[in-house]
Amino acid sequence: MVAPSVVHWFRLDLRIHDNLALRNAINEAENRSHILRPIYVIHPEAKNRIGGNRLRFLIQSLNDLDANLRKLNSRLYILRGDASKCLPKVFKKWNVKYLSLQVDIDPEYIKQDEVIEKYCEENDIFVVKRVQHTVYDVHSVVKKNNGSIPLTYQKFLSLVKDTQVKEPIEVTKVLSEGCKPVDFDCKDYDVPTFSQLDFDESSLLECKYEGGETEALKRLNVYMAKKQWVCAFEKPNTSPNSIEPSTTVLSPYISHGCLSAKLFYHKLKQVESGNRHSEPPVSLMGQLMWREFYYTAGSGTENFDKMVGNPVCTQIPWKKNDEYLKAWAEGKTGYPFVDAIMRQLKQEGWIHHLARHMVACFLTRGDLWVSWEDGAKVFEDLLLDYDWSLNAGNWMWLSASAFFYKYFRVYSPVAFGKKTDKEGLFIRKYVPELKKYPTEYIYEPWKAPKSVQTTAGCVVGVDYPKRIVDHDKIHKENMQKMSAAYKLNKEKKSLKRPRPD
DNA sequence: ATACACGTTGTCGCA
């Protein structure tokens, strides 16, 4: 008979600190002298399901997690396969009695959880789930709002105003030898290398943001030490096109769970305490609350990542256009600011929030009239900080499909970037073919006389694409389409909910 | 009951 085991299943909680579910598993193993197996399941198709930069970030995070677990006399056991199929097998093989995991709300995880929990119930495995990916228990926020999701940020804030946020916990206990299995040193469970995943690492550029808890805490501490900067932080006043990020870039660490949102919350409270500071929605705390807002909305809404069947999403007749979508995704729209942002995204896996506004508006209601769902899929592939709720929620916001309705506020691909980068340095970096353009034409190269284009070594239509649409004209037409869609939507709503007499 | 103010982050033209 194999000795009984306790499993902690890591998913979007790739950290030791403030990981209650992990601590529960450790305590259970210690108290009952069971074997402890912290696991992570990699799908064999991982490299086809997530973009290269994010795969690299994930592998780095797993390696760091393994190293941190080893400091506690444990390790990470990597399993390969489809979780709902491979977990029952290893649970049997390892004689698992106890499973701990974090509550995740991405439907992919929810679906897996149902299968696993059913198996556990039938096989007498005790399951412990902990809310620790968000500051608040988003399900109880919805309950507090009588079962419906808050549709405005202010409403959300009022719902959580009086909720106490528990202090983050530390996990420092070093495990007894008795909790290690005989196959502790088995290489089969090691974090895979890129080649083991059939992934060609040389296709990636230099790594700008290294994954892992260690790096996350380092970055958190660097920014929290700048007290004045934190207290003065106002998101709308940060630049989307600075050469180095004007914001913290903690998002990839929070989305992978390398950094606890709750720890970030308490660190911010500490820094703000006793000082005059900015407030939500624009403050750093406000940014964290936006995440909570979208998590709440995502957890309480059916088909949140789709337009059809999504009760909060205005139905808009977007047009399928793979040519437009491809040009946008590859940074070949002929609008240098848009292209620079999309190329930065592809190369580095992170772009500023306002840059996301610019390109999301451009793809959808602003210029190309392509569905936000198509854009969201591209972001899912390319963003290091991809997060199911935030991605869908922000795309709906920018396409004026939900939460935001002032669709006549259209970002200009020419004017918007100039506010914070007159010289176009950002464009020159990420669209190097335009590097030598005079400042006068850097945002609008098609306006440059032929002789100027030739001198700059980049002829529009030859060395750099002609602009895909005429923004000045098309955005007006699109506004009319938005207006028509809103009108239809309103009519449908009044039909569904007739006034009671 | 109904009206009204207000909301993270637009742009342009005009005074």
Place this chain on the structure above:
DNA sequence: TTGCGACAACGTGTA
């Protein structure tokens, strides 16, 4: 240079 209103708006809280 800066400030303001117009431009195709909806959900929510308050009066």
